[in-house]
Amino acid sequence: MAEAMTAPLFEKVALIGIGLIGSSLARVIRRENLANEIIVSTRSAETLKRAEALDLGDAYFQDAAQAVEGADLVVVSVPVGASGTVAKAIAGSLKPGAIVTDVGSTKGSVISQMQPELPDHVHFIPGHPIAGTEHSGPDAGFAELFEGRWCILTPPTGASQEAVSSLTRFWERCGSTVEVMDPEHHDMVLAIVSHLPHIIAYNIVGTADDLEAVTKSEVIKYSASGFRDFTRLAASDPTMWRDVCLHNRDAILEMLARFSEDLSALQRAIRWGDGDKLFELFTRTRAVRRSIIEAGQDIDVPDFGRHVVAHPKKD
Amino acid sequence: MAEAMTAPLFEKVALIGIGLIGSSLARVIRRENLANEIIVSTRSAETLKRAEALDLGDAYFQDAAQAVEGADLVVVSVPVGASGTVAKAIAGSLKPGAIVTDVGSTKGSVISQMQPELPDHVHFIPGHPIAGTEHSGPDAGFAELFEGRWCILTPPTGASQEAVSSLTRFWERCGSTVEVMDPEHHDMVLAIVSHLPHIIAYNIVGTADDLEAVTKSEVIKYSASGFRDFTRLAASDPTMWRDVCLHNRDAILEMLARFSEDLSALQRAIRWGDGDKLFELFTRTRAVRRSIIEAGQDIDVPDFGRHVVAHPKKD
Known part of the structure; x- marks a missing residue:
């Protein structure tokens, strides 16, 4: 049982895009042993070199098509405007039965860009981890990014339940809780x-x-x-x-x-x-923050914990 | 010299209002030995009791007039709409030569409320420490609140330079840097x-x-x-x-x-x-954050340090 929990979920994962989200995935995949092989791909030679210097994967390609060859899971983590181009580039090289997902912040547009390009023999399950920081690039990622966060999946009608379950387990092992939703x-x-x-x-x-x-x-x-x-x-x-x-x-x-x-x-x-109207609004909004803290979606420390970080000895 | 640095600046300080700012002042005044005696006053019997339980001062009064008797420094820390009422209440009990200041977020209105009520024999030097958290009340304060922050003073024309210097030294010993500005x-x-x-x-x-x-x-x-x-x-x-x-x-x-x-x-x-227009704005705003971090006005840790506080062991 314990062994089953920690066995890799995938043989080979291809990460297309290695910014904040892609590089956080690379780190947590390795830490949690979620795949036997991590393939890293990004268009920029400089970023790819940096990813290699950070030892984020096992192989590195500028060409996304080469990167996805033989991969069981392909995670596209690029600006949403580039989704269609990536889908077109990888379509012909995808392994039959592979799961293709993304992490984009918009789902309707990503689906309409990617779906028509992808072959029928892969499982396209769009996704969106609700996590991030203001930093970007391969140096900005960290393995704990997804801990305690939600990940939304928007599988198309008729999607393979097995593929959805498999991707759900992946995000759960990254520390997230998965929710299924329609793209709109x-x-x-x-x-x-x-x-x-x-x-x-x-x-x-x-x-x-x-x-x-x-x-x-x-x-x-x-x-x-x-x-x-x-x-x-x-x-x-x-x-x-x-x-x-x-x-x-x-x-x-x-x-x-x-x-x-x-x-x-x-x-x-x-x-x-109109002081009463102002007071009413300013009181109501306070309750929203309390709910967010109770739901574990922000820390219960004043000022986001800045003083704790700035004055660690005194607190 | 070392002795002069740490000698109390005031014999007796009266804090009118003991919320986040007032109670932070009480704590830093005691920690830094800025006064021999701290008098705490607030209208609410319950809050006053809590301040006493927290041991924030040396004496406690609901009546602001009693609290200011004999005080060299009076700090009014109440919602700005209550400034006039407080000034009226304390006017007759202020010691000649005392410095009266406040911490209100608006200065024009506070001056027009307080100035006409206060006697000529005190030094009224309005102030505003640029510091705070989203929490309020006497429990929310902490001695480090003013460290590395600015404090703005808006002395009226003809104000005593000695009084301004004295109040400046006070805020400096609280950890702040003082700036003088006109109220408008x-x-x-x-x-x-x-x-x-x-x-x-x-x-x-x-x-x-x-x-x-x-x-x-x-x-x-x-x-x-x-x-x-x-x-x-x-x-x-x-x-x-x-x-x-x-x-x-x-x-x-x-x-x-x-x-x-x-x-x-x-x-x-x-x-x-219009993607170019969006890109131009989104790039320009990034530089503003860099400047704030370089000026030491925010911490150089992603996500305000939330992940550091939430996952202290792993980072």
């Missing part, structure tokens, strides 16, 4: 919990950067009063986020419209001095 | 670095909480993809933030207008698929 619902949920927050963060940092009356150095100096929190999301990978905006447009525009409507009402309450 | 400029700077971020955070958490198509439990579950960052600011003290909105109205409305204008442009770029 995924894109709506992610628009509010992830895409809107990033867009708002990028926007406010842009607004502050453009002011004339307040200098850039003042914005930096006094950022600990709230602003700095937004700069973390606004430091995320620009290519990835450009693609998310372009590929989940409708759901994002819907959430932006609601946000702006609510902001206008709040602005009106400030203009007219 | 302070209110504009804080509107962008602190007030707008809080309002936006409250707003987005409210928007997410109101959706029908996405359940509250989904928002909670998948919050690690960005949303949870906003819930920290949106968990801040509702009374404090209601008062900030009501008392820095004009500067906040100005910043909200700029933010909304920029957001409309961003929305338009998303609608029309």
